[in-house]
Amino acid sequence: MNAFAAILGKDLRAELRTLQSLPAMTLFAVTTFVIFRFGLDRTSLSGSLASGVLWTTLLFAAVLGINRLFVAEREEGGFDAIRLAPIDRTALFAAKAAALVVYLLVLEAIAVVAFAFFFLDSAAALPPLLAVMLLADLGLAFAGTLISSMAVNSRARDLLVPLVLLPLVVPLMIAATGASEPLLAAGGPGYERFGTWLAVLALYDLIFGLLGYAVFDFLLED
Amino acid sequence: MYGKGLRPLSIATVAMLTLSLSLVFFYAPLDADQGFIQKIFYIHVPLAITALIGFVVGGVFAILHLRSGDSRWDAYSYVSIHMSVIFGVAVLITGGIWAKASWGHWWVWDEPTLVSFLIVFLLYATYYPFRYAIEDRDRQARYASVFAIAAGAFVPLNFMAVRMAESLVHPRTFGTANGGLPGEMMLTFLCCLTAIALLWVTLVKFELTAKSASGQVKRLRRALDAPAPGASSRIAPEVS
Numbered sequence: 001m002n003a004f005a006a007i008l009g010k011d012l013r014a015e016l017r018t019l020q021s022l023p024a025m026t027l028f029a030v031t032t033f034v035i036f037r038f039g040l041d042r043t044s045l046s047g048s049l050a051s052g053v054l055w056t057t058l059l060f061a062a063v064l065g066i067n068r069l070f071v072a073e074r075e076e077g078g079f080d081a082i083r084l085a086p087i088d089r090t091a092l093f094a095a096k097a098a099a100l101v102v103y104l105l106v107l108e109a110i111a112v113v114a115f116a117f118f119f120l121d122s123a124a125a126l127p128p129l130l131a132v133m134l135l136a137d138l139g140l141a142f143a144g145t146l147i148s149s150m151a152v153n154s155r156a157r158d159l160l161v162p163l164v165l166l167p168l169v170v171p172l173m174i175a176a177t178g179a180s181e182p183l184l185a186a187g188g189p190g191y192e193r194f195g196t197w198l199a200v201l202a203l204y205d206l207i208f209g210l211l212g213y214a215v216f217d218f219l220l221e222d
Numbered sequence: 223m224y225g226k227g228l229r230p231l232s233i234a235t236v237a238m239l240t241l242s243l244s245l246v247f248f249y250a251p252l253d254a255d256q257g258f259i260q261k262i263f264y265i266h267v268p269l270a271i272t273a274l275i276g277f278v279v280g281g282v283f284a285i286l287h288l289r290s291g292d293s294r295w296d297a298y299s300y301v302s303i304h305m306s307v308i309f310g311v312a313v314l315i316t317g318g319i320w321a322k323a324s325w326g327h328w329w330v331w332d333e334p335t336l337v338s339f340l341i342v343f344l345l346y347a348t349y350y351p352f353r354y355a356i357e358d359r360d361r362q363a364r365y366a367s368v369f370a371i372a373a374g375a376f377v378p379l380n381f382m383a384v385r386m387a388e389s390l391v392h393p394r395t396f397g398t399a400n401g402g403l404p405g406e407m408m409l410t411f412l413c414c415l416t417a418i419a420l421l422w423v424t425l426v427k428f429e430l431t432a433k434s435a436s437g438q439v440k441r442l443r444r445a446l447d448a449p450a451p452g453a454s455s456r457i458a459p460e461v462s
Binding site for chain 1: 288341344345348351352354355356357361364365367368369371372373375376379380382383384386387
């Protein structure tokens, strides 16, 4: 637990001081919304179109952050330090996933508000959307941390994360867009199958959380 | 060492395939709705089932590899996934033909089984660039195993999510309320499934034998100080 807090604190502090990932992610998301505005030639969005635009943008912005998640560890020898330290290696997985969840929440705090200003008529959908985002972020963080920790040790680092992660998060995106679509419907938020989709998201989180816990040790061996 | 039993296995596979195909064309009744084109079902569905099980089997071999550290299991896992990807291409092609003939389109989106299979196929297609990107052999084997395990767990999850998102066009052949297949069709189908599964096992064994033979040749050449002709694969694991 101490190791977890220490690594998470280190990551957040490093991000605050260098601002490597977050500004890029948010800028990317907001610019993508502008591109969608012209690409779709719409000034307001609702229903499936809105949830599709929102989640596609968030996912691609998240990939930017996931790409950079372990770069400092690799370049500054953090992996060796973790290997030497008398701590459970899973602490690194948990701390990195937690850091990623924090990044994603900050990203969403800015990007979703921008999305609402740009495209939505009312903000009524935002509070229930938060529940969807929390669960989706967790799944994205688990799968992303797992892939990122492998990709960072390869030759094609920036290529491998989007390549492998995108098919892997398809079920997550199905559930997230499925839950968001009625929330963002034109006539005010609806809740068809809301609970079911949240359950799918939670199941995805559970499976990839357990998977990361089970296999992360093998990724650090050398 | 991998070649042991290969000949009887190959003969059994060919015999089973012959038997199944003759059952398909001469024994199984014509489908009342779809007529002759429905026969592709006996190839398409067993191929799909075998490919999916092959992916999961690759994941199980990967677990064995991580637990034991024996690189032989990595080779098993690699070959299983490799063969299932090839079967997957065949599934997508036969599926497209069937869809064109019975629904009028090569591809139908509101059809969960097709879409799930495509997603699983796309994920496993990234297995090759993934392996290729990692240079160190040991690390490549370990990471590939982690990939295979994660993807193996992903297969059922993905099928569930896609099925929930979609409607019901695809024929639910088994376990539907009105009874599934008639007896002759079921028998033919089971024969085909066995034949295709045998084919998969045989091909996996052939691939492992070939890999092991070329590995031995390479070692002998090294012992004789003769340079190996051509570059060997950087993705495929070496088999001893």
